[in-house]
Amino acid sequence: MPIVQMANLVPVAMTVGSNKIVPTISIPYPLGDPATPKDEQHKLRYNRVKAALEALTADVKEQTVFPVK
Secondary structure, eight states: OOOOEEESOHHHHHHTTOSEEEEOSOSSOTTOOTTSOHHHHHHHHHHHHHHHHHHHHOOOSSOEEOOOO
8 A cells, every 4th residue: 555654754754664755844733834824824735735645656666755846
């Protein structure tokens, strides 16, 4: 079953052996920042989920950290 780990502590995700990793923003708010306007929060979340979905379909041979655009 293919999975993608979204993690703010990328080195920890690599240490435990995750193959597909998408960086997040912070521990309490991994996909957004409540201090920003709602439209910016939407953009942050959209881009991270999009990166995770793209990572889900990617064929990887080794641990890969997928960039968020």
